[in-house]
Amino acid sequence: MGISEEMVVSFGDSPKKLITCSVCLQVLWKPMTCEECENSYCTDCITQWLKQQQAMNRKHTCPNSNCEFKQKNKIPSLLVQLLSQLRVKCVNTINGCKELLPYEALDEHQLVCGFQQQLCQMRENGCKEIVLKKDIVTHGATCGYQRQECKGQVYGCKDIVLKKDILAHEAECGYIKQQCKGKAHGCKDLVLKKDLNTHEPQCNYIQLLCQSCETKYLRGDGHELMKCLQNQIKNLANEMQKSNANDNQQKTLIDQLKEETRLLKVNEEEQKGVNTKLLKEIRLLKASDTQQKILIDQLKEETRLLKGKHQFNLIWFQVALMLKPHIKIALTPAEIGREIFGCLIISMPDSR
Numbered sequence: 001m002g003i004s005e006e007m008v009v010s011f012g013d014s015p016k017k018l019i020t021c022s023v024c025l026q027v028l029w030k031p032m033t034c035e036e037c038e039n040s041y042c043t044d045c046i047t048q049w050l051k052q053q054q055a056m057n058r059k060h061t062c063p064n065s066n067c068e069f070k071q072k073n074k075i076p077s078l079l080v081q082l083l084s085q086l087r088v089k090c091v092n093t094i095n096g097c098k099e100l101l102p103y104e105a106l107d108e109h110q111l112v113c114g115f116q117q118q119l120c121q122m123r124e125n126g127c128k129e130i131v132l133k134k135d136i137v138t139h140g141a142t143c144g145y146q147r148q149e150c151k152g153q154v155y156g157c158k159d160i161v162l163k164k165d166i167l168a169h170e171a172e173c174g175y176i177k178q179q180c181k182g183k184a185h186g187c188k189d190l191v192l193k194k195d196l197n198t199h200e201p202q203c204n205y206i207q208l209l210c211q212s213c214e215t216k217y218l219r220g221d222g223h224e225l226m227k228c229l230q231n232q233i234k235n236l237a238n239e240m241q242k243s244n245a246n247d248n249q250q251k252t253l254i255d256q257l258k259e260e261t262r263l264l265k266v267n268e269e270e271q272k273g274v275n276t277k278l279l280k281e282i283r284l285l286k287a288s289d290t291q292q293k294i295l296i297d298q299l300k301e302e303t304r305l306l307k308g309k310h311q312f313n314l315i316w317f318q319v320a321l322m323l324k325p326h327i328k329i330a331l332t333p334a335e336i337g338r339e340i341f342g343c344l345i346i347s348m349p350d351s352r
């Protein structure tokens, strides 16, 4: 492919037609000239063309004419002159290169242009960064995919670690020297992490806790039985004191509760008094109800009897009235009635 016209800043006096490749229609790049017709083409373009011709079993004809292409040893000096008048942008102009170059300088500039994109050198370790050539050193210094020596390498770590993984590795690596837990109590040994498990159970500066007296002591100092017993007694005494204090607190609490209960009871008594009074009143009310009922019933019964007596009186009065003319003795109808119906009248509820 040739150079696209957009890349050409200045054509100088060169007529475009004379410097254009008739295959790609762009400005000739690394031209080749046909010996016979003297037409020139980009090296890439004519090579491609001839390959295609061959694939189709055709003769190596020139793209422009029917002559058979044969490369001329030298490019015509006119073409060289015309091309040398061009001023062309660097191909890496899209990446920021601001160079404007003479045609002949293009090739050489591309070799050194800092704006060329490159893959990071650590790509075989996994880095996928595409970096500008000018930035490759800076990137390399920070690229996480370069190999780095673990601090434990001098003590036997054989792992190959990438920079990005080094912190995680060293946190786990058994070949890193470390101080033991006894450091706080005077152990000055630097122990490989992998050996801590054997060092610490033997280190004299490790603090131990006696399960019986709950006292801490250094392994190197030991823990005398006499001291242990004394401590246990001290602990017991403390505990008793504490439980006494607790007892007192509880007593106060109980007293408070008692007082509250008492007050509640007093209230309850008062409430009970009120309740009893109320109950009595209700009973009284109910009682008077019943009394009233009884009274009403009595009244009803009396009325009924009175009614019955009245009717009866009426009957025997009429009978007595009928009999009166036949009786010589001066008697009131009532007296007559009593004479005749005496037994009946006696059996009447209210015969007086």
Ligand SMILES: [Zn+2]
Residues within 6 Å of the ligand: 034, 035, 036, 037, 038, 039, 062, 065, 067, 068, 069, 070
């Ligand atoms: Zn030709």
Ligand SMILES: [Zn+2]
Residues within 6 Å of the ligand: 001, 002, 021, 022, 023, 024, 025, 026, 028, 029, 041, 042, 045
């Ligand atoms: Zn071309």
Ligand SMILES: [Zn+2]
Residues within 6 Å of the ligand: 090, 091, 092, 093, 097, 098, 099, 109, 113, 114, 115
């Ligand atoms: Zn450049």
Ligand SMILES: [Zn+2]
Residues within 6 Å of the ligand: 120, 121, 122, 123, 127, 128, 129, 139, 140, 143, 144, 145
């Ligand atoms: Zn990288």
Ligand SMILES: [Zn+2]
Residues within 6 Å of the ligand: 150, 151, 152, 153, 157, 158, 159, 169, 170, 173, 174, 175
């Ligand atoms: Zn390591």
Ligand SMILES: [Zn+2]
Residues within 6 Å of the ligand: 180, 181, 182, 183, 187, 188, 189, 199, 200, 203, 204, 205
């Ligand atoms: Zn130690």
Ligand SMILES: [Zn+2]
Residues within 6 Å of the ligand: 210, 211, 212, 213, 214, 215, 223, 227, 228, 229, 231
């Ligand atoms: Zn103890």
